[in-house]
Amino acid sequence: MSDPKRWRETEGAEIAGLLSELSNVQPSQELREGVWAKIAPTLPSGPGSGSPSGSGGGSGAGPGAKVMAPAIAAAGVASAVVIWLMATSSPTPRASETTIDTPRMPAVSSVSVAPSRPAARVEVREPDAVAAAPSVERPQAIPKASRDVVTASSSTAAPATAPSAPIAAADRLREEAEGVRNVRQLLREGRAPAALAELDRLAKLVPNGPLEEEREVLTIEALAASGATEAARRRADRFLFERSQSVHAARVRALAGH
Amino acid sequence: MKFRAIYDEHVAFVFRTLNRFGVPERMLPDAVQEVFTVAFRSLDRFEGRSSMRTWLFGIARRVASDMRRSAPARREVLEDVSRDVPDSKSDVAAGAERSEALARAEGLLRALPEEQRIVFALFEVEEWTGVEIAEATDVSVATVHSRLRLAREAIKRQLSPSGEIES
Numbered sequence: 001m002s003d004p005k006r007w008r009e010t011e012g013a014e015i016a017g018l019l020s021e022l023s024n025v026q027p028s029q030e031l032r033e034g035v036w037a038k039i040a041p042t043l044p045s046g047p048g049s050g051s052p053s054g055s056g057g058g059s060g061a062g063p064g065a066k067v068m069a070p071a072i073a074a075a076g077v078a079s080a081v082v083i084w085l086m087a088t089s090s091p092t093p094r095a096s097e098t099t100i101d102t103p104r105m106p107a108v109s110s111v112s113v114a115p116s117r118p119a120a121r122v123e124v125r126e127p128d129a130v131a132a133a134p135s136v137e138r139p140q141a142i143p144k145a146s147r148d149v150v151t152a153s154s155s156t157a158a159p160a161t162a163p164s165a166p167i168a169a170a171d172r173l174r175e176e177a178e179g180v181r182n183v184r185q186l187l188r189e190g191r192a193p194a195a196l197a198e199l200d201r202l203a204k205l206v207p208n209g210p211l212e213e214e215r216e217v218l219t220i221e222a223l224a225a226s227g228a229t230e231a232a233r234r235r236a237d238r239f240l241f242e243r244s245q246s247v248h249a250a251r252v253r254a255l256a257g258h
Numbered sequence: 259m260k261f262r263a264i265y266d267e268h269v270a271f272v273f274r275t276l277n278r279f280g281v282p283e284r285m286l287p288d289a290v291q292e293v294f295t296v297a298f299r300s301l302d303r304f305e306g307r308s309s310m311r312t313w314l315f316g317i318a319r320r321v322a323s324d325m326r327r328s329a330p331a332r333r334e335v336l337e338d339v340s341r342d343v344p345d346s347k348s349d350v351a352a353g354a355e356r357s358e359a360l361a362r363a364e365g366l367l368r369a370l371p372e373e374q375r376i377v378f379a380l381f382e383v384e385e386w387t388g389v390e391i392a393e394a395t396d397v398s399v400a401t402v403h404s405r406l407r408l409a410r411e412a413i414k415r416q417l418s419p420s421g422e423i424e425s
Contacts, residue, residue: 001399003388004406006381014417018363022383025277025360026270027290035291036265043261043298237368238282241326 176202176209183218192226217248220255232256261298268314269294271384275315278367278379279322292321312394315380366413377402378409 007015027035179202186195199219202209209215216239224232236256240249269290276289296317297304304313367375376395380386381402388406392399 001388001403003381004403006385007410008382015413017359018366019382021357021360021363022274022367022379025274027273027286031273031287031290032266032269035269035287035294036262038291039261039265039294039298042295234283237280238284241280241282244326 172206172209176206176211176215179205180211180214180218183215183222187218187222187225190225192222195222196226213243213246213248217252217255220252224255261301264297264301264310265294268311271311272314272318274379274383275318276322278375279319280372281322281325285325289318289321289325292325293318296321308393309390311384312390315394366416369416370409370412374405374409374412377405378413381406 008019179198183195183198183202186192186198195218199215199222202215206212216235220232220235220239223229223235233256236252239246239252240256243249246252272293273286273290276286276293277283281289293314297314304310367379370378373395377391380391380394381388386394388399388402391402395402397405
């Protein structure tokens with residue numbers, strides 16, 4: 001049974017262009033070398049089995065033969081988070097707007113696309129203060145008194161409880177439920193940055209609360225509403241990968257524009 | 259030396275394949291590493307009955323499946339929102355530099371059911387033959403052709419605002 005002709009041969013420029021985009025996607029040099037630096041020490045034939053040629057990603061990857069998730073945050077490979085990127089220079093800042101070139105991680109793309117094409121650049125205006133932690137509006141901050149009660153009753157043996165320490169289970173549930181209600185209200189009012197700040201607070205306070213999945217959906221919604229469409233898409237992809245059977249899956253697909 | 263050569267030759271394909279199986283971007287470096295670690299560990303068992311890329315495709319498929327299954331256990335680390343939400347700034351920067359054409363192409367692929375997406379990508383993007391795809395995905399060549407046809411129709415529907423499919 002012979003194969004049909006490939007689209008590249010039969011279709012026009014539009015489809016050929018799309019296929020070309022897809023075939024040019026590849027990991028960035030940083031990702032290649034960062035991953036290789038972790039693989040190489042595990043190879044059976046020892047150090048001579050092929051060291052990275054012109055290695056550039058040695059910084060955080062060193063002897064770490066253990067890999068998996070925690071390493072992502074620390075190693076140079078962390079920059080892999082930034083994917084599907086064109087490796088270009090930083091965006092042009094504007095005087096009256098918050099600019100978007102303030103990455104917290106090394107500005108390295110993990111994917112490079114063939115350099116022949118110019119990078120398309122989407123201009124994104126940063127909403128007021130999506131991630132400016134200290135100055136962000138904190139709607140309905142946790143009543144300090146209630147937190148004090150919790151720490152006081154349990155602190156006889158452990159004198160120095162950190163202010164951000166997890167709170168007791170019952171309070172945690174109430175706090176999370178209240179926080180989620182706040183977030184919904186903020187989103188209804190069109191205050192996505194404040195909603196993100198509240199979600200961030202809840203994530204620190206009750207990292208694995210029973211409403212964690214709902215919070216993740218709200219985070220995607222808030223990111224999308226604040227114009228961070230790429231971040232929303234990426235989180236949505238992860239959500240759908242990990243929780244494809246979730247009751248929220250259809251909503252997440254819609255938020256991500258799938 | 260051969261390990262490095264294999265890695266250099268196939269890492270881009272493995273990367274794309276994992277992504278097409280839905281492995282989220284943040285997990286891709288780990289996934290790529292896992293594929294090659296598994297492959298190199300069992301390289302002596304690679305008998306050459308299939309091509310190296312077909313073999314790596316099979317490993318990548320299993321790694322993606324394993325990661326999906328183990329996602330809930332890993333979620334605590336992977337979804338450290340306190341780190342992620344502020345990172346949205348860099349995400350936005352990333353999006354700003356992302357090629358619109360690539361985003362569109364990826365969107366078209368992502369909208370396909372996985373089995374169609376994989377067949378379409380292997381045939382049209384990687385330019386595998388129907389026989390190779392059938393072998394790698396454990397289906398018949400006729401099924402490969404059928405999935406390819408469905409994928410093409412779906413993509414044309416997406417590209418055509420009126421929903422009409424040109425033949």
